Amino acid sequence: MKAVIIGNSVAGVAGATGFRSADADSEILMISSEPYRAYSRPLITYYLAGKVGEQQMYYCPADFYERRNIQTKFGAAAASIDTQARQVVLADGDSVGYDRLLIATGGAPYVPRIEGLDGTKYCTFTTWDDARQVQELLPNVRNAVVLGGGLIGLKVAEALNTLHVRTTMIELADRILSPALDTRASAMIKRALEETGIDVRTGDTIASVEARGTQVTRVNLRSGISLAADLLVVAVGVVPNVAVTAGSGIAVNRGIIIDDHCATSAAGVYAAGDVAEGADMLLGSPRVIPIWPAAYYQGRTAGLNMAGEDAVCPGIFGMNSVEVGGTCVVSVGLSTAEEGGEYEVMVSPDERANTYRKIVLKGDVIAGAIFVNTIDRSGIITGLIRDRVDVRHFKDALRRNDFGYISLPRKLRKSRLQTLGVKQ
Amino acid sequence: MKRIYAKEEVCIGCRLCEVHCIVQHSHSRNIIKAFRDELDRPSPRLFVEEGDALSFAVQCRHCDDAPCVAACMTGAMQKDEKTGAVTHDADRCVGCWMCVMVCPAGAIRRGTTGDKIASKCDLCGGESEPVCVARCPNEALVYEDRGE
Numbered sequence: 001m002k003a004v005i006i007g008n009s010v011a012g013v014a015g016a017t018g019f020r021s022a023d024a025d026s027e028i029l030m031i032s033s034e035p036y037r038a039y040s041r042p043l044i045t046y047y048l049a050g051k052v053g054e055q056q057m058y059y060c061p062a063d064f065y066e067r068r069n070i071q072t073k074f075g076a077a078a079a080s081i082d083t084q085a086r087q088v089v090l091a092d093g094d095s096v097g098y099d100r101l102l103i104a105t106g107g108a109p110y111v112p113r114i115e116g117l118d119g120t121k122y123c124t125f126t127t128w129d130d131a132r133q134v135q136e137l138l139p140n141v142r143n144a145v146v147l148g149g150g151l152i153g154l155k156v157a158e159a160l161n162t163l164h165v166r167t168t169m170i171e172l173a174d175r176i177l178s179p180a181l182d183t184r185a186s187a188m189i190k191r192a193l194e195e196t197g198i199d200v201r202t203g204d205t206i207a208s209v210e211a212r213g214t215q216v217t218r219v220n221l222r223s224g225i226s227l228a229a230d231l232l233v234v235a236v237g238v239v240p241n242v243a244v245t246a247g248s249g250i251a252v253n254r255g256i257i258i259d260d261h262c263a264t265s266a267a268g269v270y271a272a273g274d275v276a277e278g279a280d281m282l283l284g285s286p287r288v289i290p291i292w293p294a295a296y297y298q299g300r301t302a303g304l305n306m307a308g309e310d311a312v313c314p315g316i317f318g319m320n321s322v323e324v325g326g327t328c329v330v331s332v333g334l335s336t337a338e339e340g341g342e343y344e345v346m347v348s349p350d351e352r353a354n355t356y357r358k359i360v361l362k363g364d365v366i367a368g369a370i371f372v373n374t375i376d377r378s379g380i381i382t383g384l385i386r387d388r389v390d391v392r393h394f395k396d397a398l399r400r401n402d403f404g405y406i407s408l409p410r411k412l413r414k415s416r417l418q419t420l421g422v423k424q
Numbered sequence: 425m426k427r428i429y430a431k432e433e434v435c436i437g438c439r440l441c442e443v444h445c446i447v448q449h450s451h452s453r454n455i456i457k458a459f460r461d462e463l464d465r466p467s468p469r470l471f472v473e474e475g476d477a478l479s480f481a482v483q484c485r486h487c488d489d490a491p492c493v494a495a496c497m498t499g500a501m502q503k504d505e506k507t508g509a510v511t512h513d514a515d516r517c518v519g520c521w522m523c524v525m526v527c528p529a530g531a532i533r534r535g536t537t538g539d540k541i542a543s544k545c546d547l548c549g550g551e552s553e554p555v556c557v558a559r560c561p562n563e564a565l566v567y568e569d570r571g572e
Contacts, residue, residue, distance in 0.1 A: 010497075042497045046518055056516060059499045293495040293526065321525040328534075330525045375524055376533045379491075383528025404530060405482060406473040417480075418429065418570075420528050421487025 001026040003306050004088055004096055006078045006244060007104030008032035009041055010292055011273025011299035013060060015102040018303025018311075020068045026307070028070045029096060031088065035075035036128060037064065041106075042292065044131040045152070049159035057128065078105075081248040083266040088244075100268050100306035103245070103256060104299060107238035107274035107290060116209035120216050122232040125156050134160075134233070141165055141230040145219050147206055148235035149176030151322060154193070156233050158324050161198050168199040168227055172236070175202055180320050180331040182338070184349060185356055185370045192325035201225070240275045240288055253277050255288040260312050262302035270306060272298035281315035282333050282367060282385070289316055315386055321375070327354075330375045332382050334360055334368035343367065348399045359398045364390045366398070374401040383420070425508035426569045428470075428545070428557060430480040435472070435564035437479035441556035442468035448548055448555045467536045469545045470556055481556065481565060484531040484545035486510045492523035492532060492544075500542075509547045517541035 003019050005012045008030055016028055038060040046052045065072050077091040081103075087095045109124035111117070123134050142165065146157045149171025157169040169176070175186035176193075190200050201221070209232065210218040216232045240255035251257045251265035255277030262270045262278065273295035277288050294316045304311040319332045337360045339345040348357040353373075359381070360368035366385045371378045380403070384391060389412070391398060397407035405413045443455070445468040450458035458465050470483035490510045492501045500516035501523055503509075519540035523532045527544075535543040548554040557567040 040497050040499070042520070043518065052518060056498070056518075059497075292497050292522065293491070296494040319525060321521040323519065323521065323540075328521060330521065332525065375521060377530030378525055379523075379527035379532065380530040382526050383491075386528070404473045405480075406475045406478060414432075417482070417485075417529065421485035421490065422427075423488040 001099045002097065003028045003100045003102070003303075004098035005030045005102040005104060006032075006088065007102070007106060007273065007275075008034065008036075008038050008072075008074065009104065009106055009273065009295070010038075010059065011104035011106070011276075011295035011302075012102065013038045013064075014296045014299030015104060015270075015272060015303035015306070016068065016070055018300035019100075019307045020070070020303075022304050022307035022309050028068070029073060030065070030070055031073045031076055031078055031090070031096070033075070033077035033091075034127065034129070037062065037072075037074070039128055041126065041128075044125065044128055045155035045159045047128065048131045048134055048156070049162050078244045080246065081244060081250070081266075081269070083248050083250065083269060086268065098268070101270065102299070102302050102306060103250075103264070103269065103271040103275060104273045104295075104302075105241040105244055105275045108241040108243075109234065110237045110239045111234050112205075112236060114206050114209055116211060117234075119214060120209060120211045120232070121214045122209070122216060122234055125152055125233055125235050126238060134231070137231055138163065138165070143228045144168070144231040144233065145170065145206075145227060145229040146233045146235055148233075148237065149173070149200070149202065150179075150235065150237065151177070151320060152238075153233075153235040154189070154322065154324050156235055157193065157198050158196070160231075160233075161196055165231070167197075168201065168229075169193070170204055170206065170221065171200070171202045172205045173202065176200065177320075177329075177331075178336075180318070180335055181329065181370060182336050182358065184347070185329060185331070185358070185372050188354070188356060188372050189324060189327055189329055192327035196325040198325075238274065238290060240277070242275060253286075257286065258298070258302075261305050261310075262298050262313055263305065268306075270302035272302045278313065278316070280317055282317040289318060291319060293319070317385070319382065328371075328373055328375045330369075330371040330378045332369045332378070333366070333385050334362070335370045337362075337368055346395075346399045348401065350401075355401060357399065357401055361391070361395070364392045366391055377404060380404065383416075425486070426567050427486060428483050428547075428554060429566050429568065429570070430482070431564045431566065432478060432480035434562050435479045435481065436562050437472060437474050438561060439472050440559055440561060441481050441565060442471060444555040444559040445469050445545075464537045467533070467543055469543050470531070471533070482529060482531055483556070484510060484527075485529050486545075486547065491526040491528065495522040495526045497522060507547075507550060509550070510544075511546060512542060512544055514539070514541055
């Protein structure tokens with residue numbers, strides 16, 4: 001029995017450890033287009049900012065693969081899959097047979113069509129090499145423009161700014177982090193960024209790019225504003241990296257469609273992480289859930305099932321935690337829902353303390369939440385969402401920043417604190 | 425595995441568990457020196473929730489399938505397969521707060537001293553009895569294996 005995993009980030013690694021935990025003997029081969037052992041992609045902005053060094057980038061210890069008897073083929077891109085012959089064809093022409101396959105190829109940066117962009121040395125920011133490339137360009141950069149006000153855009157802008165590069169961030173939506181944050185929370189993060197010296201422009205985008213050869217020199221925004229730019233980072237979004245499935249017959253929507261066992265439409269083939277489209281516990285319809293814990297749980301589920309187990313993926317929903325400009329924000333679940341219809345929203349803003357708390361209720365359960373700066377213990381709310389706990393009897397206490405287990409009815413408190421984390 | 429369980433019925437809210445947690449993780453491990461001299465003494469990794477005539481300590485449950493381990497993007501949070509403890513590697517932590525966001529017990533907090541990293545119970549690094557349990561004056565904390 002041979003298990004092949006395409007991808008060497010958290011979903012692939014979780015798949016490999018999941019498989020090994022159930023099957024100590026069968027062959028595992030991990031293939032990755034990148035030459036490195038597993039590293040943490042979210043850390044590339046920390047690497048750029050100089051907050052972490054090379055050793056800290058690695059997600060797994062150096063002997064991770066050897067200790068688990070995992071074969072590796074790094075620096076080798078997978079080009080296509082033949083699901084009939086059960087072969088993965090690599091870009092260099094080699095092919096690898098599999099009995100079970102996990103596609104964990106992650107996401108690829110989306111680059112919109114912008115006049116003048118093609119042919120210039122703009123940067124995208126999803127891999128370690130991207131961070132290295134920006135580092136190499138930095139000595140000649142005085143003005144940087146980051147297109148995209150999502151998580152990557154924010155962290156890149158913050159990193160460049162800490163390196164004393166004059167940075168402008170441009171976001172198309174009316175607010176930054178729009179999928180995760182409501183107007184108020186987003187405004188707080190925007191202000192925090194602006195206070196560090198970053199120029200944040202919302203409701204705008206780049207209409208055209210001017211260059212001298214491959215060197216970007218200026219960007220012209222749709223609003224008419226025009227800025228000098230020695231570095232342009234395009235961070236508007238990431239799309240599932242499904243290229244390897246072309247011609248394979250594997251069902252793909254936005255991402256590779258997976259069921260609750262993380263199995264794809266092809267026998268013996270699984271998918272996990274940013275490339276996959278699976279159940280969202282709160283939305284009720286499948287979507288790509290491009291967050292670290294989703295990749296971990298999907299990867300592990302796939303690995304276990306590849307080894308013959310019958311594992312159902314734990315409930316997954318959107319969540320994000322980020323600190324920028326000294327301001328922390330945690331958003332969980334249906335965080336941007338507004339009062340009305342099936343949702344009840346409770347907000348506790350505190351201008352003086354610069355905190356914000358928002359709880360979204362759907363019927364008797366919590367469906368979403370946002371915490372700005374008052375993030376400690378926010379996990380209690382996440383747990384109440386995940387376990388679909390009926391919160392009717394302590395609804396009002398949820399508004400408080402000091403909400404804790406003391407606010408729960410005694411029976412529920414004792415039951416949770418005794419049994420949380422214990423396999424029943 | 426042995427876990428720490430709090431007995432709210434007998435907790436007197438004295439917070440000595442927090443004090444001894446601080447001392448145990450301080451530089452000098454001496455209560456007088458830790459509080460008098462150490463400007464960077466750590467915050468307690470467990471903490472007492474207190475209300476009207478009710479108090480109890482909350483600490484990491486060292487979950488069998490820890491959400492913090494799943495959510496940690498640096499590999500700082502790990503489950504020690506031998507001891508069962510969920511350990512946190514301060515050298516790898518970057519303070520992204522994913523763990524704070526997912527801990528259902530709310531047992532992980534942002535550290536308040538020095539590097540911005542997460543703070544949670546480490547079962548006193550494998551001592552036979554965590555100091556909070558050993559030093560509780562009213563036996564409101566027990567360290568036992570409930571066969572789960």
